[in-house]
Amino acid sequence: MIEPLKGVTVVEFAGLGPAPFCGMLFAQMGARVIRIGRAGEALPVGPLARGREHIALDLKRADDVARALDLIAQADALIEGFRPGVMERLGLGPDACRARRPALVYGRMTGWGQTGPLAQTAGHDINYIAISGALHAIGLADGEPVVPLNLVGDFGGGGMVLAFGVIAALLRARASGEGCVVDAAMTDGAAMLMSMIYGFRAAGDWQDVRGSNLLDGGAPFYRTYRCADGRWIAVGCIEPPFYAAFMKGIGAQDLLALPQRERTHWPLIAQRIAQAVATRTRDAWVARFEGSDACVSPVLDLAEAPRHAHNAARGAFVEQDGAWVPKCAPRFSA
CATH class of the missing domain: 3.30.1540.10 (formyl-coa transferase, domain 3)
Incomplete structure (x- = not known):
């Protein structure tokens, strides 16, 4: 099997949602992913946690911060999903890490981004896609906006965009020897996913009314x-x-x-x-x-989908510990 990221080392700071999803993508592509979790916490389970090495550290202790920096000094990339300023207060911000490893790509995953008036406020996927225009556009005519699970913010506009940004920055670092900071905000990513819809609207081909357009359930076909x-x-x-x-x-x-x-x-x-x-x-x-x-x-529901003939033929799902989980995508061949 081709593992395109074999030889790449990523340090992932434990978090929720999009950052672990990004770490899963790197691990599935062959990267060595070292997850730094909190001392005393249970190891994570489930698809988002697979393929990692796990290290528990107490980042309030100077010697554990030093251990984290030692790991980072040997890594190609770092990904974290804390609020802006948290890593700096721990002594693990971009300046401290890149002083040890100038070529380090420092990936930052937040909902609102590192800057802006909302940067320090709490939020979740639903809030981030709300200000992008995406949430308003999804739903039936004369109905309320429909929450598209957490696919648009956390994973599509978040983890996927972070992974793309880190890979792009890794290519630059390999060519120049210089790392950089990747500021991935779910608000930005969700808006970017709406590019085609905003294009339709600019051309006069999209009405700002749910359930009345070509791709939002308005068209009978x-x-x-x-x-x-x-x-x-x-x-x-x-x-x-x-x-x-x-x-x-x-x-x-x-x-x-x-x-x-x-x-x-x-x-x-x-x-x-x-x-x-x-x-x-x-x-x-x-x-x-x-x-x-x-x-x-x-x-199909979630029980039916893994058994569909097409999914089964492609091996789109694998059974682990008695449960179906999606397999790595995309596929690679020589």
Whole structure:
């Protein structure tokens, strides 16, 4: 197996959410990840904790801070997820660490960022995506904003962005011998994930009303529908040939006479599709569209997803300690 980060050493300071997710990504890619936890705390369990070496230190003790600096002096990168100023107060801020290792990449993961009027205030994923515009855009028409788990802030706009920033900085450090500080804020990352939507809005192709647009459930050909058994299918037939295949498959080909992208027709089309879909079970619809380009998929729960034929064929999940966990992504081959 190709491990693209083999030979890279990362020191991770124990935290919650996005920083451990970033550490997991590095470990999965072959890096040596040394996690510094608090003395006396139980070792973390679960997917986010896998692939680490664990060291317990009391960072209020000068000798343990010195041990941490010794580890950092041998590392390529550091990742931490404390509020701004915490690492400095411990004597482990960027200046102290890079004095020992000039090429060190110092990755900082926060919700609000290292600067700005909210930098020192508490918050969680929901708060960070709220000020990015992402939370407002997700939900049904005339409904409340829907919380997209903690995928947009913690992991997409947080851990993933931190990992990308640290890798980019590592490439620079290898070429120049100079490290740098990576300031990854979930507010920034969540806003960046919204780039295409902001682009649509600037072009006049996106309304600031939930559930009224192409990709937010407003379009009848890009949303979910309830089936006869109470389960759901996801329909994503945006392109005209795929849309035609879907409409013919549900017996609503007469609606193809209506312009697909004309919003005034969307309520009628959605109503007809919902009526048709409600006549069969989810799995019956999946069988009906098997092998077609109608872009119909079952909405699987967390127990079903690992056993889906496609996921099983790719080994997308592995069983550990009696539970399914997602496997490393992406894949690498020679």
